[in-house]
Amino acid sequence: MDTPFTPISEIGEFGLIERLRQSLGDAAHANRLAVPIGDDAAVAAIGNGRAQVLTTDLFVEGVHFDRTFAPLRALGWKCIAASVSDVCAMNAEPTLATVALGVPNNLSVENAETLYTGIGQACERYGLALAGGDITASARLVISVTVLGEADAERVVTRAGTVPGEVVCITGDVGASAAGLQLLLKGKEALAKETPGGDGAADRRAPELADFPVPIERHLMPQARLDRVRLWHETGFRPTSLIDVSDGVASEAHHLSVASTVGITLEAGMLPVHRQTMAAAELLEERAEAWALYGGEDYELLFTTPKDALSVLPEDAYAIIGEVVEPEEGVSLRMPDGNVIPLDPRGFTHF
């Protein structure tokens, strides 16, 4: 009897997650989970009205990062920041982290130390204790990060909870990380052409990376918006639904739409884009809006709220970028000319 071989690319990442959830049996539905599998992080009650938040991420060389241009200290930082961002996306505060490392033999002790310096700096920045981990051999560098967080149970915010009539907001500008990646890739390409055998001329078209510190830093050492989560706690503000922008605004808007059973209309003209991101798009002949919508890894927080509730927040702590509409309207983008077009979820797909 032959077992069928269905390539994972045929059903995609989210199709696979659904199939695996079914394979798990009762383990995925245990009643100690306050939020089931599928949000940014898992949530479990721990008594005293407190909830625990748990997230895990795997970063694989050649898939998530390129050691030829990502400095190891930045890489260590980014792995922690990305997981902290998932905890922020539940409106919780991070507490502990563990790191499991798969180490190839072309990584030196000094390299590993540099990586851990970045990990340690990010842990300090976000108030995390690094509680332990695992180190093993591996053909390629693999970094698995787990972050624990806590929050008052009633403060936890998931992807579900918004209703038509609310506004969609973002905590900062988007597209910068994608711009930074493209700039770095062009820089790497130019460098390759300078080596013997290259034509030695192409490098004149290479971007001056020093002109774009914001996109490059956003790509290499992104910040989790724990500052915003803390501001929300201080002011008593609580979003009605929440997700972090790891796969692009378009993809995350679709996640909110599915989890909350609503439609979402984003305003193309209102997406905050940094001027260096705009300048990079011009230089590289790309579209900054595409980076903003589909780029990902910005780690800003996308959230919904009744518009009135925003009054407790300083105006520079968010931008309104759209509205929550009826589910049958789907997820769409209103162009500056008033045309409304369906918004493709795209975003990065692994398979």
Place this chain on the structure above:
Amino acid sequence: MDTPFTPISEIGEFGLIERLRQSLGDAAHANRLAVPIGDDAAVAAIGNGRAQVLTTDLFVEGVHFDRTFAPLRALGWKCIAASVSDVCAMNAEPTLATVALGVPNNLSVENAETLYTGIGQACERYGLALAGGDITASARLVISVTVLGEADAERVVTRAGTVPGEVVCITGDVGASAAGLQLLLKGKEALAKETPGGDGAADRRAPELADFPVPIERHLMPQARLDRVRLWHETGFRPTSLIDVSDGVASEAHHLSVASTVGITLEAGMLPVHRQTMAAAELLEERAEAWALYGGEDYELLFTTPKDALSVLPEDAYAIIGEVVEPEEGVSLRMPDGNVIPLDPRGFTHF
């Protein structure tokens, strides 16, 4: 200025962990950690006299497992059981797990489902909720498991805490997992020789795997000794120091010795070895004691206690295999003829 390149093999896994701990700065020493990095799992206080236990493990294809003879369901089971064993080694009860998966393109959806069936079965067996995870592409199959556990803070047992005069005990027999691995490797070898081009005769020397169900199951689907931890809780028994046998009894005895600043003398003649392990050693012309001391992956619990305290336990729940002695006596093995020889830590090294 050149950065030195020190190969990790030069300082070994434990040397590397120490260097990385230093690179982390304050993050590794945060005062919310009740037990610092380096035990089987991290421990943090969560209030109400309760402690939380956190462990993470990375399993890499070609390093930790071989898909040509480890069925995927067994592999899923084993990754969970191994991490649960680390929680047991703190005398705690597991509660939640997350799994991050790096998936190569030669793994089908059906393969992934089989893997998750095993993960789900192990979670159910040990009372764990699978709280979430991450799925990404990867050149080789990579499985990262994080398990959370809880215990009354005063019940937590670390590797430190034993004193000379106590006895060293084990919860079951050892060496079976190493025997199982050798049997499976011989079976694979024989199979390879049966293919066209093989000499077709060698397979007569291959072991009948059906004669060795215990070692093979112990290797492929080991059990974490949560049953023993629960028995200890029910009877009020608390070991003075505790570790699980993932790297071999010899290596683990060294860990207890270092953490507790004691010497340990093991009795070679008292190591419990299953009769199928003995039979496999005879068949394969190997030494069962070497498997017991250096084999690892048995996931039995190695613990110390004043001898009197054992009276609350049923006699078949442990075996006394040695004694705790003065630190200057080091870790040694008393042979059946009375000779005492220093015991090499060996065990599996990745680098």
